[in-house]
Amino acid sequence: MDRIPEYVDGLPNLSGQEDLITRSLAEARSRPVFDDQLDLGRIEAAFTIALHMHQPLRPADGALAEAPIIGNLAWMMDHQDVGDNHNAPAFAWCYRRMGELVRQLLEEGHRPRVMLDYSGTLLHGLRQMGLDEVFDELRYLATDPRARQAVEWLGSTWGHAVAPSTPVQDYRLHVRAWQHHFAGLFGLEALSRVRGFSPAEMALPNHPDVAYAFVRTLLDCGYEWVLVQEHTVEELDGSGLADPHLPHRLVCTNSDGETAAITAIIKTQGSDTKLVGQMQPYYEAKSSQPRDLAGHRVPPLSAQIADGENGGVMMNEFPSKYLEVMREYSGTSVAAVNGTEYLEALRRLGVGPADLPPLQPLHQHRVWRHLEPGQGPERLAAVIDKLRAEDDRFHMDGGSWTGDVSWVRGYDNVLVPMERASALFNSHMLTTKTPTDDPRYRRALFYLLASETSCYRYWGQGEWTDFGAEIARRAATAAQA
Incomplete structure (x- = not known):
């Protein structure tokens, strides 16, 4: 059976189906994702882009405690006279247009590539x-x-939850929930080809x-690599990355001395939709040369991700520029690739995950100068307090595409x-081992994951934090039902 239900009792x-999904992913791991095998010896450089698509859920109009939960796009459609909501029809087109663009390029005989990251709340809202x-x-x-040779889907958290401020057991629930939802939409075989993860x-x-739990969750859920922002990681000695255009090995050790590692593809520079909207990675790759990696000469990878719908450049300029670049690069020394496609090509060359240079999350080198792995969480907490007292710029709030939002403070x-x-x-659910297919569990989980969406913080104080608090209230009520 390839498909599981998309909806159960009116909820996504x-x-x-955790056991079924785990078995399906494990059975598929020995099979490559890409049949059209990339020959790294024939190119000088590679580039990849990813489109991130997301809309949160929110209460509809009316009394906050009684309003049904709808997608934000639906509210925008019904209120196009408010703010930038006139963009709602364009957003809806953006969510489907890659199918049209990829089909057109394939019919022309080209080799398009793109990675897609859709949040579960968006998919539910669209349905x-x-x-x-x-x-x-x-x-x-x-x-x-x-088309599936041209497009790579990236896993995500169902509710667009940010890892630094989401309880670790909930983050795992988000990752598993997205896999359920994706398999319900497109089948277990399609899910088995989702090997990379895009953090909200x-x-x-x-x-x-928390970093260890993050990597452990991804590994346990079958992921092989993760996309990370350049300025959120460091070399093991605390320096910046020597070459962010090569894949690395993200190594995370916890205070009990346990270590987990996963391959990381680096997104360079800050977050700017123009970098993807104007296909900057292609032009960066055109000026790049092969690098030495584990005794092999390999093409560097220029990688970027951006909102796929948000901003004028993505709504209006991206489609024509994407078509132009996908047509232009064909037959040159630069290749468009997807993340797993590039990593599979490296493995065929003899470069595996263990051969990649290690890195770790930002600021951890300062912690490990004062802490021996295995000394435990109490000693770790004391070291963090000491470092904060010495330097008010030091923090353990994590990093993201923006350096001025902590996702925790305020x-x-x-x-x-x-x-x-x-x-x-x-x-009420996890400790009591309530079956995950129990209707009470499903209902409480839906509200819990929806309440942990990053938008309730990113969009600041006011109605959006009220929305988050209200959905959390419903989660609490459902958990106790």
């Missing part, structure tokens, strides 16, 4: 709106034998225990209700 299928034409295009990209907001935890009015909901879900 977020749990209940609620009845936008079946969007799913028709996405299903083509996920299942058509030719490019947020990487740097607290040693959000008590939404984090406190979220943490209460998480604690109640843990005590």
